[in-house]
Amino acid sequence: MKHKILFVIADGLGDRRVRKLSDKTPLQAATKDNIRELYRSSMIGLMDPISPGIVPGSDTSHLSIFGVDPKIYYRGRGAFEAIGAGAELKHGDVAFRGNFSTVNQDFVIVDRRAGRNIKEAELLVKELNEKIEPIDGINVKFFHGTEHRVAVILSGQGISDKVSDTDPEEAGQRVLASKPLDGSKEAEKTSKIVNELTKRVYDILSTSKYNIEREARGELPANAILLRGAATYQELPKFESITGLKTIAVAATALIKGVAKSLGMDVYTPPGATGGVDSDLLAKADAAVKFIKQDYDMVFLHVKGTDAASHDGNPENKVLVIEKIDKMIGRILDSIGSEMIIGITGDHCTPVELKEHSGDPVPFLLHVPESIITDEISDFNEITARKGSVRIRGLDVANILLNYSNRAKKYGA
Amino acid sequence: MKHKILFVIADGLGDRRVRKLSDKTPLQAATKDNIRELYRSSMIGLMDPISPGIVPGSDTSHLSIFGVDPKIYYRGRGAFEAIGAGAELKHGDVAFRGNFSTVNQDFVIVDRRAGRNIKEAELLVKELNEKIEPIDGINVKFFHGTEHRVAVILSGQGISDKVSDTDPEEAGQRVLASKPLDGSKEAEKTSKIVNELTKRVYDILSTSKYNIEREARGELPANAILLRGAATYQELPKFESITGLKTIAVAATALIKGVAKSLGMDVYTPPGATGGVDSDLLAKADAAVKFIKQDYDMVFLHVKGTDAASHDGNPENKVLVIEKIDKMIGRILDSIGSEMIIGITGDHCTPVELKEHSGDPVPFLLHVPESIITDEISDFNEITARKGSVRIRGLDVANILLNYSNRAKKYGA
Numbered sequence: 001m002k003h004k005i006l007f008v009i010a011d012g013l014g015d016r017r018v019r020k021l022s023d024k025t026p027l028q029a030a031t032k033d034n035i036r037e038l039y040r041s042s043m044i045g046l047m048d049p050i051s052p053g054i055v056p057g058s059d060t061s062h063l064s065i066f067g068v069d070p071k072i073y074y075r076g077r078g079a080f081e082a083i084g085a086g087a088e089l090k091h092g093d094v095a096f097r098g099n100f101s102t103v104n105q106d107f108v109i110v111d112r113r114a115g116r117n118i119k120e121a122e123l124l125v126k127e128l129n130e131k132i133e134p135i136d137g138i139n140v141k142f143f144h145g146t147e148h149r150v151a152v153i154l155s156g157q158g159i160s161d162k163v164s165d166t167d168p169e170e171a172g173q174r175v176l177a178s179k180p181l182d183g184s185k186e187a188e189k190t191s192k193i194v195n196e197l198t199k200r201v202y203d204i205l206s207t208s209k210y211n212i213e214r215e216a217r218g219e220l221p222a223n224a225i226l227l228r229g230a231a232t233y234q235e236l237p238k239f240e241s242i243t244g245l246k247t248i249a250v251a252a253t254a255l256i257k258g259v260a261k262s263l264g265m266d267v268y269t270p271p272g273a274t275g276g277v278d279s280d281l282l283a284k285a286d287a288a289v290k291f292i293k294q295d296y297d298m299v300f301l302h303v304k305g306t307d308a309a310s311h312d313g314n315p316e317n318k319v320l321v322i323e324k325i326d327k328m329i330g331r332i333l334d335s336i337g338s339e340m341i342i343g344i345t346g347d348h349c350t351p352v353e354l355k356e357h358s359g360d361p362v363p364f365l366l367h368v369p370e371s372i373i374t375d376e377i378s379d380f381n382e383i384t385a386r387k388g389s390v391r392i393r394g395l396d397v398a399n400i401l402l403n404y405s406n407r408a409k410k411y412g413a
Numbered sequence: 414m415k416h417k418i419l420f421v422i423a424d425g426l427g428d429r430r431v432r433k434l435s436d437k438t439p440l441q442a443a444t445k446d447n448i449r450e451l452y453r454s455s456m457i458g459l460m461d462p463i464s465p466g467i468v469p470g471s472d473t474s475h476l477s478i479f480g481v482d483p484k485i486y487y488r489g490r491g492a493f494e495a496i497g498a499g500a501e502l503k504h505g506d507v508a509f510r511g512n513f514s515t516v517n518q519d520f521v522i523v524d525r526r527a528g529r530n531i532k533e534a535e536l537l538v539k540e541l542n543e544k545i546e547p548i549d550g551i552n553v554k555f556f557h558g559t560e561h562r563v564a565v566i567l568s569g570q571g572i573s574d575k576v577s578d579t580d581p582e583e584a585g586q587r588v589l590a591s592k593p594l595d596g597s598k599e600a601e602k603t604s605k606i607v608n609e610l611t612k613r614v615y616d617i618l619s620t621s622k623y624n625i626e627r628e629a630r631g632e633l634p635a636n637a638i639l640l641r642g643a644a645t646y647q648e649l650p651k652f653e654s655i656t657g658l659k660t661i662a663v664a665a666t667a668l669i670k671g672v673a674k675s676l677g678m679d680v681y682t683p684p685g686a687t688g689g690v691d692s693d694l695l696a697k698a699d700a701a702v703k704f705i706k707q708d709y710d711m712v713f714l715h716v717k718g719t720d721a722a723s724h725d726g727n728p729e730n731k732v733l734v735i736e737k738i739d740k741m742i743g744r745i746l747d748s749i750g751s752e753m754i755i756g757i758t759g760d761h762c763t764p765v766e767l768k769e770h771s772g773d774p775v776p777f778l779l780h781v782p783e784s785i786i787t788d789e790i791s792d793f794n795e796i797t798a799r800k801g802s803v804r805i806r807g808l809d810v811a812n813i814l815l816n817y818s819n820r821a822k823k824y825g826a
Binding site for chain 2: 402409
């Protein structure tokens with residue numbers, strides 16, 4: 001009998017001892033009454049998403065966990081963000097991550113995010129797409145992500161991702177001139193296009209009625225786009241081709257949606273799922289239940305709030321999100337029971353006191369049918385995980401899921 | 414002082430909780446009074462023969478455990494079976510696994526194994542070797558394995574293993590025409606030879622006096638050979654070259670004998686060793702004692718019965734074979750003591766309730782001299798192994814044996 005698979009990734013889940021939590025980790029401090037139900041037939045341990053000590057990005061880690069070696073396939077974050085924001089990329093397109101920002105006439109940055117919540121963002125992106133002309137024969141397209149985030153795509157012949165960012169990543173600095181990062185003609189041409197683009201975007205945005213209205217209300221105008229992370233889009237191996245698992249991702253974050261789409265997964269964002277601490281995780285649970293009952297073999301459920309709380313340095317919020325995840329899992333178990341393979345892990349650690357990703361190994365729990373030999377688990381956290389039997393890398397995960405769900409093919413005879 | 418090494422692989426040893434054994438694993442349920450003597454100075458843990466979750470075949474797993482990466486060297490099972498059955502293969506020969514079978518005049522299969530125990534098999538193989546002519550310049554040779562099993566070897570220029578099987582693996586089906594699996598001339602030529610071979614084998618066998626006698630007695634004639642698993646023979650690195658360990662394999666199963674011979678090991682099958690549940694394991698113990706006292710550095714002792722019982726779904730027999738292994742080890746300890754490195758593991762798990770190989774990690778025990786730091790072991794089974802310190806892959810085993818037997822060379826300065 002082939003088991004269905006529920007795989008939950010809580011972004012940045014792993015942590016260290018937190019002073020504000022009486023030296024407990026957030027996962028240790030959180031009440032986990034529903035996850036606890038899984039302990040009687042689960043194995044736990046530690047996963048190194050890439051390899052021990054490597055600090056993963058969310059993109060490289062998710063690739064690895066889904067069986068695609070980032071050392072071979074990773075070409076930067078830009079293309080994933082763009083795809084997650086709805087872009088259709090062709091092999092060879094160059095994608096950038098962008099921020100709407102506020103600059104003065106000398107292109108000195110006043111606010112890197114133009115106040116962050118730009119309610120006219122969709123309209124500004126629409127205006128840009130209507131007014132922008134090809135530059136040196138290269139087409140430009142804009143896609144709105146969330147809040148101040150945009151993706152910018154260059155399409156055409158003879159371009160390259162070997163160009164530097166225009167985003168100095170600090171207010172008070174001037175917008176940078178993009179420079180070629182290698183000696184190629186393509187990089188030279190692309191950097192010139194990017195610099196021309198910076199000016200044209202400013203010309204369009206600074207005269208937009210939406211920005212004139214913002215200024216009239218005393219708000220910062222979103223009059224520039226800062227670019228970073230140029231990445232040539234490269235077709236990825238598809239998760240279903242590698243594993244045979246028909247999979248849907250339930251996720252709200254553009255980057256993760258982009259990775260999932262690039263791997264050929266279906267993607268669904270329930271209303272109310274925001275990618276933030278306030279995300280409606282019960283809506284995600286309901287979506288997961290629906291898809292598990294359909295013909296999907298696997299539902300990948302992504303929660304971003306743990307990472308968001310960590311980057312904000314807010315341990316109480318991280319505990320809160322973990323307790324929401326516990327309730328989310330409870331809702332799923334209440335609906336369809338635990339006769340599934342259920343994986344719970346993070347894509348990396350983001351210690352709240354560090355406010356950044358770290359290369360510590362990530363706690364990993366795998367609930368399996370009762371005949372399979374498991375660990376004797378007293379709790380699921382960073383400390384108990386060190387005593388469990390699982391000690392794997394991200395690239396092992398897909399094989400383990402196939403094995404315990406009775407889908408693996410024998411290697412040899 | 415360099416220690417001798419006894420390495421015991423019980424095929425398919427690892428298991429899951431078995432209902433018929435009151436939710437114990439066979440290794441847990443078995444009485445192990447002799448292996449228990451090793452606990453005071455042993456380490457235990459889990460081995461992934463290939464990597465976590467991958468379901469190993471016996472061939473890929475043994476290669477890995479003996480230090481040869483199957484991802485680089487594995488070319489299919491056929492050549493190993495043939496070598497195990499006594500064939501001498503040259504680099505480039507193409508080997509097939511074959512079954513004596515019964516077909517009607519239209520080549521529709523009546524019995525895939527011609528009744529299974531064909532007492533004239535040796536004589537039929539001899540007759541085939543005497544009567545078969547080269548086909549399109551390619552020599553054909555037959556070797557008898559056990560029961561209905563034969564190996565068929567093609568030797569000559571311009572042949573390939575990229576051809577499909579003639580065995581439809583189901584009675585009532587017609588023998589398949591072999592087809593080229595790539596666009597090469599070699600595959601085209603080889604598939605034609607295979608199809609011509611099917612006819613010529615039928616012509617020889619259907620007129621053989623042994624088959625005429627079988628039919629007269631109301632037995633099924635062994636009048637065809639079904640072929641599968643074409644594999645080009647490729648020279649493997651030799652275990653002694655890799656490790657310096659002069660090694661003899663004590664084994665009865667053709668596949669394992671073939672792997673051992675391909676790795677350059679000496680191979681010995683004691684009388685009474687059958688590869689089945691009924692195998693005389695004390696004869697294997699006596700052989701091991703003899704070889705350890707000779708100038709061999711290592712004796713590899715293979716027991717197939719655990720896997721056979723698992724594939725049959727018979728947990729009581731699996732317990733029985735493990736208890737026979739315990740007595741086998743007892744006989745060796747009684748003769749020469751425990752002043753050796755003694756490894757006990759499986760090549761993969763074959764859970765009896767699954768009746769197939771699985772990718773679960775395999776329990777691993779290593780008995781070492783008393784000064785070496787070891788685990789506190791209460792029992793050797795899948796549950797205690799999850800708490801031990803050993804967490805390795807198959808490719809690590811040879812290095813570990815070299816280290817604890819004081820034979821490892823420093824890597825670096």
